[in-house]
Amino acid sequence: MALTYYDYRNPVLGKSYAATVYLNKAFLRTARHELNLRMGTGLGYFPVRFDQETNHKNLIVSSRLNATLQLRAEYDVAISEHLGLLLGVGLNHYSNGATTKPNLGINIPTVVVGLNYHQQRPFRPLATVPGYVPEDIGQNFLNLSGTLGYKQRNESSRQKYLVNSLTVIAGRRINRKSNLVAGVEGFYDRGLLAEQRDTVRNGEALIDVKKAGVLVGHELLFGRMAVVTHLGVYVYNPYKSNSFYYERIGLKYHVTERLFGSIDLKVHRGAADVIEWRVGMKL
Template sequence: MKRSIALIFLLFTITTSYAQTESIAQTKRQYPSVSFNYEQGRIIPTTKFVKGENLLNHPLEHYSSYSLKILWQNPGYKEWQRVYKIPYYGGGISMSDFDDSKEIGRPVSVYGILGIPVFRLKRLQLYTEMQFGMACNWVKYDSVTNPKNLVIGGRFTVHLNLGMTAFYSFSDHFSLGAGMSFIHFSNGGMERPNRGFNIYSPSVELKYQLAGRPAVHSFNPVKRNKAVNDLYLMMGYGNHQLVEHEMDSNYFAIAGISAIFHRQFSNAIRLGIGTDLNYWMGLTANPDGTMGRRDFRNTTIGIILQPEMVIDRLTLVGGIGIYAVHLNYGNFRQTYQRLGVRYNIYKNLSLGLNVRAINFMLAEFLEFNLGYTVKGKSLRAKR
């Protein structure tokens, strides 16, 4: 299972460089760059462990990270690059420090990167940057050797970084950046305890563009695609541990099917509404955390609004829903969220991974999924 997580997360890194690989075959000039980034941030005190219930007996406040990024920013060779106004994309590796290596370790992250421009002047540019990948080298919870770390329950976690960075180009090859980002580490409830880390951090970055700066201020605009309606069908599966029995070693399966009706509003954005039908083995667990009797009460039904960003064959998935039927939460009383990525592996067939959560903070489970899109006809063609 851990190998599967690694493969899915590395898929994001590979696919963010997909267009770059294709354009090499077209013998067009490449514009790679190397960036060195340093973050010095603050850990948000969302858990007792962070607030001071740890072996150090004081709050964990400081976070630092050193990163190396390999990026490309080609001047619109592919349509998706022009749709996103010539973004930069690639992969990175980071080493982080929480000032408590004995209980937390020094995690190493590998992730894909996408930077989308907000505005550009002649030398000053502002980008939103997204990083999505995996982190390892944690010191996880252990009832004997690491009993107070209720934040990290497994050796692998999600690495999620959302931020904004401004770059100033002081030559054709060198740029200096400064930014602010939100960082999250958790394993999606796959191995508990899993309270996770939430961090906000300013950063500085030095970028060296090996082939000089690409022409990002002028490019051929993309013709707006015709609006279409699609039906996305998904089968999902995951294992998780119960929050109320987070110290146990019992794992429960979650399987489900989803149907999302999408409307593509632009070349980059589509919005969907649909339903999630899941069967949770753990909903009827016994009071001691062992497997209980399973029947229709294990079934949950959710209604979800799901916006998505389309980047060639890669899709970034978001979503907010409400449980219409749920044994523990009641009916129409608890919202839930979905955040993930999927990739079209063959025609309309896709492979992906989502994190399902509640209250925007508590991860419930990782949702490995296989999907199929039923393509609709052009709406304009019907007029």
């Protein structure tokens, strides 16, 4: 777990506090050296946010609570039996996933220098022991899931609208760390109906706001947890409210062998569309 504090030295942004859970994937590990990739997610708190009357220049942060994503490359070299010198470069991202607008978000590149304490060095979990092979490598699976999210249409309207989706994904575990997946999904964004009602002329029929897409993706596995990345293309999209493709990044956890949940961020051309809370079943 990581606790992060920033002072932006700017009265429009103020300060931020965040708590993040993260995983380290080791690319190199010897008795004295480690090279890791850190991936994490959590919640950030901003005491100062957008306010139409008192802080209208803050187009970056409009809600006090925000999701945070952390990505960092780390090099650790032993300087004693338990202490390691840590060097790294990283990126911290803060966004509320368009639940409240405006929401440009913050991306903070960082250079890291610090100390690590190792209770045991070198550390060798079961998954790195030579000869360890998960039983389901080469097996196919099917995931059925649904999501719930909400978003604000624009900064002038404070009302939130529900967004739902249903997803069917077929996948295959190809090695110890990876699943490859492909699937279809449907979306229903009630905020798009409100958007149409504000602009349509009297008597005009509303365009169908339901969307359907196909996707391909990858799951980076850490035991019961996985980092999910998807790239999708809309194949049914009558109401052209966004680009023809979308991306998704998420953190997935298997509560049991069959039941899983995840928190996903759906994105259009780098701009957050909605945070999805997902529950599903593996068959």
